[in-house]
Amino acid sequence: MTHTKLPTLLGLMLLPGLGLAQGKVTFGLNEYARLDIDLEVPAKLDTGAVTASLSARDITRFKRDGQPWVRFYLAIDNAHAHPIERPLARVSRIKRRADDYDAEQGPRYTARPVVELSVCMGDRLRTLQVNLTNRSTFQYPLLIGAEGLEQFNVVVDPSLRYSAGKPTCATVAPTAE
Numbered sequence: 001m002t003h004t005k006l007p008t009l010l011g012l013m014l015l016p017g018l019g020l021a022q023g024k025v026t027f028g029l030n031e032y033a034r035l036d037i038d039l040e041v042p043a044k045l046d047t048g049a050v051t052a053s054l055s056a057r058d059i060t061r062f063k064r065d066g067q068p069w070v071r072f073y074l075a076i077d078n079a080h081a082h083p084i085e086r087p088l089a090r091v092s093r094i095k096r097r098a099d100d101y102d103a104e105q106g107p108r109y110t111a112r113p114v115v116e117l118s119v120c121m122g123d124r125l126r127t128l129q130v131n132l133t134n135r136s137t138f139q140y141p142l143l144i145g146a147e148g149l150e151q152f153n154v155v156v157d158p159s160l161r162y163s164a165g166k167p168t169c170a171t172v173a174p175t176a177e
Contacts, residue, residue, distance in 0.1 A: 040166075044138075044140035061088060094131065
């Protein structure tokens with residue numbers, strides 16, 4: 001085989017992979033997201049993370065009518081002075097980062113409460129399961145991982161920022177209660 005045919009052969013080998021992105025919209029590394037808790041925030045779209053995380057503080061689990069609920073405050077520049085209450089969807093086990101592990105603390109996992117929130121990015125509205133943790137030391141209060149990105153049916157181009165523009169969803173999807 002000559003070297004002039006090699007680029008053509010490589011191009012043909014890549015064609016099946018192009019079909020995987022069909023129907024998907026490209027979002028940037030960061031996008032604006034509007035949440036159904038009267039909040040619009042910049043979000044980091046992270047294909048290396050699995051789940052979505054929202055910056056929250058004073059997280060308390062409680063029972064309402066015998067069902068598990070969560071009460072929390074946003075840990076975002078005094079965005080809300082009042083608590084937010086949502087049904088507890090589940091509790092996730094998140095693997096700690098290597099620099100966050102202390103042998104005296106025990107397990108390498110931390111338990112985080114998960115709630116469902118309606119999220120609008122661009123013109124796409126989805127209900128995502130979001131774990132609650134204090135992200136106040138991070139630049140972006142909302143992280144959307146691979147599961148959420150799959151629900152939005154998007155691919156991420158890390159060279160882009162805010163390519164979807166401000167959220168334009170007409171309404172916010174109802175949450176499960």
